[in-house]
Every structure is written in C-alpha cells, then in structure tokens.
Amino acid sequence: MSPPPVLLRTLPLVAAAVTVLLWASAFVGIRAVGHELSPGALALGRMLVGSVTLTVIVLAVRARRGRPVHRPSPGLLGAVALWGAAWFGLYNLALNAAEQHLDAGTTALLVNVAPVVVAVLAGLLLGEGFPVRLLVGMGIAFGGVVLIAATTSAGGADVSGVLLGLVAALVYAGAAVAQKRLLTRIDALRVTWLGALAGTAALLPFLPALLSELGTATTAAVTGTVYLGVFPTAIAFLTWGYALSRTSAGRLAASTYAVPPIVVLLSWALLGEFPALLALAGGALCLLGVAVATRRTRQAPTGSVGRPIPAA
Template sequence: MSSPSMTEPAAPIRTVPEQTGTAYTRRGERPRSWPTVAAAGTTVLLWASAFVGIRFAGHDYSPGAMALGRMVAASAALSVFVAVIARLRRAPRSAPRPGGLPRGGTLGLVALWGVAWFGGYNVALNAAERLVDAGTAALLVAVAPILVAVAAVLVLGERLTGRLGVGVAVAFVGVALIAASGFTGHADKLGVALAVLSALLYAFGVLLQKRLLARMDAPTMTWLGALAGTAALLPFAPTLLEELAAAPPPATLGVLFLGVFPTAIGFLTWGYVLSRWTAGRTTAATYLVPPVTVLLSWTLLGEVPAPLALLGGALCLTGVVFATRR
C-alpha cells in the first residue's frame, strides 16, 4: 500500500548526532527499547499486509480510486486518534489546535511529504500491482532502504559503518536474489518501472520525514500528511464513487483495511520508530517486509514463491538481525 517514519544505539554502531525535537533522545535514554522494537515489528507486518491487500482489492478498484479510498479511511482514523490524544492530554503538541500546528515552510514540507508518499507512492504502487504480483512488488520497493541508507550518509550526516553497513549489504543480496526469482517468470516491464518509481518516492518520503520529525511529533505529521495526500487524490473521487457502487463488499473492506491498518496505524508506529532510530537503521529493519509479504501472498493469494525467493528472504532476515543488533 505503504508506509513507509521511526537514542542512537550504543557501540559498535555509531552515527553522527542529529538535531531532534523529540523528547525520546534526551537524557541518555536507551535505544531499541521494547516499545520501539514492537512498533517496528508492527510496521513490518502491517506494511507487508498492504502489498497483499492492494493485490486483492486491485481487481475491483483502479489505482487512483483505491488510493483515494484508502486515504479517506486513513485520514478519518488519524483524525479520531489526534482528537482522542488531544482530549486525554492537556494542550499536547499533537493536538489539532492553531498554536500546535507547524507553519510556513515546515507546513509546506509536510504537505509535500504527504502528497509524495500518501498520494504518489500509493498510486504508483497500486498501478504496479496490477501488473506484477504482491511479492515481486514488495521486493522491488525494497530497493528503497538502500537508497535511504546511502542518502542518509550524504544528506543527514549519518555514517554507514561497521555492523550496519554489513547488514545492509547482506540484506541487499537477499533482495537481489528474490527479485531475480521474480524475473524468471513473466514480470511486466511497466509494472517493474512503476514499482521502482514507488521505491524512489518511498526513499524521498523517509528522508524528508526524518528531517521534519526534528521539528514536530510523529502523530501530527502523519495526520497532516494524510490530509494533504487525500486532498491531492480528490480528482479520483468520481471514479471512486463509480467503483464503490460496483465493487463487491470484500474488495471495499480491503480498501478500508488498507486505510486504517497499514496506513493510519502503520505510519504512526513507523513515525514512532524513526523518531528514535536513525533513518538508515530504521529502513534496514524494513527488509523484513519482502519475505513477510511473500509468505502472506503465498498463504492468502496462492502465489507460491520460488526456492530462490526463500533463500533471498533468509538473507534479508540475516541482514536485518545483523544490522540492528547491539
């Protein structure tokens, strides 16, 4: 569908300190706490299910209409979440009030992030999965963490060294093997190109979100980004209404699932994790998404992975464990 982001680890992995506006990195709080690990695991599972959900609902919904329906559901869920948080806390930073919202250039960048990820990424991925299976799409999008890890070194000042570098390299080999197993079939060239475009938008979104999380909290950013993405997708409203009338209930429930779970909940947990981990380390964890997607698509859609894909998935897992362990 998406996602998609989530204190620095102790040695041996070190990174150049980043500016941050969150309270989570202060007073020497230990990174990779169990809440953060659990949030990362939740994100991986929900984002993997999104690839399967898109493949399932894509038989009855066109790419733009599905993206709009998904984001309407996500925006509604996030609005409820923000309203509840605002009620439970006295004047929290995440409350949707004039004094708590970003302004000027920051607000513009949040809107750009929302349009690129919630709008462009969703439409491109939806279109790709009409031409390639869910597992192959996930494997191609998995190129994004490599782009993020490299760009994090150049843009965010992070250092891709030691354990993280080796883990990323091993995971990349795994992704390459799984992708190669997909290309032995009948991979559509346009579908592959659209999936690669999704990966580029994914990487751009992660880097921009990491920067913006230094200025605001993850729930507010996710909520505003979802509203911006929804607004950008409004031209697809007439098509969505037509397809809603004709689509079977399971497909419509699939679109609603994509909005509430992989998008609303998945992006909240992703933002939580990225605000505590570096961009490179967080996206290294998302190498788990392709093998989980392959397993889900095998179980739910009957798309049986090739032995080479299973080997690649094992390498992905090995790379993630190696990159994220202390």
C-alpha cells in the first residue's frame, strides 16, 4: 500500500526543513566548541564521528537491500576522494578558523556568497555563460562582502576572519560543482560516505592535537563535537538527499535564504552574540546579490548547478 499523496508531498519539505535547521545550528556549534578546540582538532573530531555514523547507516542500508553493490572504478574513487578531502576537510578547516575571529551569524552571511561562486564556475566549466543578472548579482554581493569586512575591521575584529570565510565559500562552491558531476556516476549516499572517509583521512595530521585538546576539554565541548558529527554532518546530508531526490532543486534552493537568519537568531539566543548592524546590512546585500545572480530564467539550461545551501 503506497503512502497518501499528501504525505508524499509533505515528507520532502519536512526533510528539507530538518537539514536547514541542522546546518544552521552547526555554525553556532562550531563557534561554541571553537573556544576549546582548535580548527584542525574540531574538524577531525567532527569528521570521525560523522564517518562512523555514515558507515553504520551504509551497512544498515546494504543489509536491508540484500544485494551486492557495484564498486566504483579506481578513477571514480580517486575523484570522490579529492572531492571529500576538499569538502569535508579543507572547507571545515576554513570555516572553523573563520569562526575563531567572527561570530556565527557574520560567518554564515559570508559563506552564503558561495552560490554566486557556483554560478561563476558553472559559466566557466559547464558552459552556462555569464548573463547580465550574474554580473549584477556578483557586484551586489561583492559590495556586501566589502561592507562586512569594513564593519568587522572597524569593530576591532581580525579581517583574516572575513578572508577565511570567503575561502570556505570558494571551497564549498568548487565542491558543489564537482559533486554535481560525481552524482551522475554514483549515488548520493555512497558519495557522501566515501567523501567523509576521505575528508577524515585528510585531517588525520591533526590527531595529536585532537587527543591533546580532548584531555582538557569540557564535557560540553566533547558533546558539541559529537553533535556536529552526527547531526549536521551525517543526518543532515541524508535528509537533504532524500528531499533533493523527491522535489526540484530550484524549490529546495529557496531554503538557502533561511539559513543566515536562523544562525543569527540561534547565535543571539544561545551565545549572546549578534552581528553589528552594518554587518547585517552587508549580509543583506550578499543575499540580494545571490538572489539576483542565481535567479532562474524560464528556460534554465539543462544541468544547471542551481543554488547550494551554505552547509556547515
């Protein structure tokens, strides 16, 4: 007996909402735990927990299906490994380091420029061109970044935090474009699992730091690291994949705009941190630039990369 149509329409929306909330909470979690764990140690701790969780899920799915799984070719495995090292390794490092200098809300606003970078990469690598709306959106988003940088500098914050946030956005954008190509050759669950394992392996040089810092970390910091690994890393990717497989990418991409406001509110409520008003204005410009640059025309090109959500 198939589920009711109303349920089939509702579940993807619920899954997308869960993903948005979990990824938004990650910005706040990173900021909280980052006071006790260094960027590399936090990234490795999070990915160790996330990789174990994803491995358990993959084994459970395989046992339920009860049939052999086609093994990817060595070349495809290598591509997934490079993607995972960048997405789960370098991105997490840059994001964690950025939040050593900036509050969670400001960081989320900066990372949100990633969709504009994705559109640029799509024009360069996927032949989607550079329409006027993209160029205008880039200019608006750049103005927002400049305003955020000027505000944080005037407020005594290290501008390196802004630069690290932009590095995270660049890495995320490149990973989003690469993931689109990988998903044409391998399913989302295995891409996420193998990429997480590769990211964990790339972060292993930080193992001594992780072991040393865990020895003096509070229970709250350890719990926060486990939370980041299980929920924003493992569970959120699965709920996002479920939603993406059952609705249009364009509709899901609208949830991008909900992440920074949720981060700002959570950071205010849980950490007592709130971005400067001019930084919020800069973030609004970034969001406007993203909206203009990634607005779909009536006849969007086939294979468009769409707008990725600023994962954390």
